[in-house]
Amino acid sequence: MEKIRKKKRNTKQKAVVYQVVLDSHDHPTAEKVYERARKELPTISLGTVYRVLKELVSEGKIREIVVNKQSHFEGRTDFHHHFICRECGKIEDVETPLCRYTCKKVEDKGYVVEDVEYKFYGLCSKCAQKLGILEERAVQV
Amino acid sequence: MEKIRKKKRNTKQKAVVYQVVLDSHDHPTAEKVYERARKELPTISLGTVYRVLKELVSEGKIREIVVNKQSHFEGRTDFHHHFICRECGKIEDVETPLCRYTCKKVEDKGYVVEDVEYKFYGLCSKCAQKLGILEERAVQV
DNA sequence: GTACCTGCAAAAGTTTTGCGTGTCT
């Protein structure tokens, strides 16, 4: 009783959305992808962008990151994590070791770990500097 | 120019919501907290539950975990992480080492790390067992 | 030709908010 695999079609919409995500290095939301895709294909609809993004994610061609309950997308699919700046909202890639030790500890409980997601929150270097200056000023005043 | 700190009041609603979260060990959603709170205080509204939960989180008295773009709440506020079962949806606490090495690597980039969030996705022990059995059957048939 | 995909618009689901009233201090 295997599920029948539907034959996927190649459409302009899919190609454009995929290319937009690959070309974007700022982890755009669906809305942002939509804006950018429209420059290439002005008739594309937001609904289609959502459908294509979901399809690309499930095919493993792109990755989804959820920040503030909103989906963001990226073309990188290798193992890495994210830092989110609480000041400017920017999402930046973070390279970390695989942390096998941590996963082991989880698996020792009988869990099957299929995916791991690390998120670091705080201030990016630019905002840290900016706020550092503000704090100094505040102290002086 | 310091912001005026509003004096917080003690109301029945706040006490009940807080107690519900403290007594719950299954990471309830706002809706679930609402259901449970109503048993104690039938006139409480969902809006108030949302407002109180947000306040408790910002006071650091409870913690918020976002899973599937939906907020869940817990009374534990010490350092720990979460495992989410893709099969039954259960959220379980996970004790992990502080992973200072990983944070250090992030801070080396000039970032100020204020909070860290690890999420592990996969199958809890119960579901892993259940699905293991199913797979065996499938193979036999 | 047919199955799949798209655009459009409506619906769904969670969370927030404005407003008038109630209540803590």
Next chain:
DNA sequence: AGACACGCAAAACTTTTGCAGGTAC
């Protein structure tokens, strides 16, 4: 008394979905 909080309902926002027409293969 006065500031703050509550209940109610509407609004806000992101994401999903149903449908009729269009398109890839």
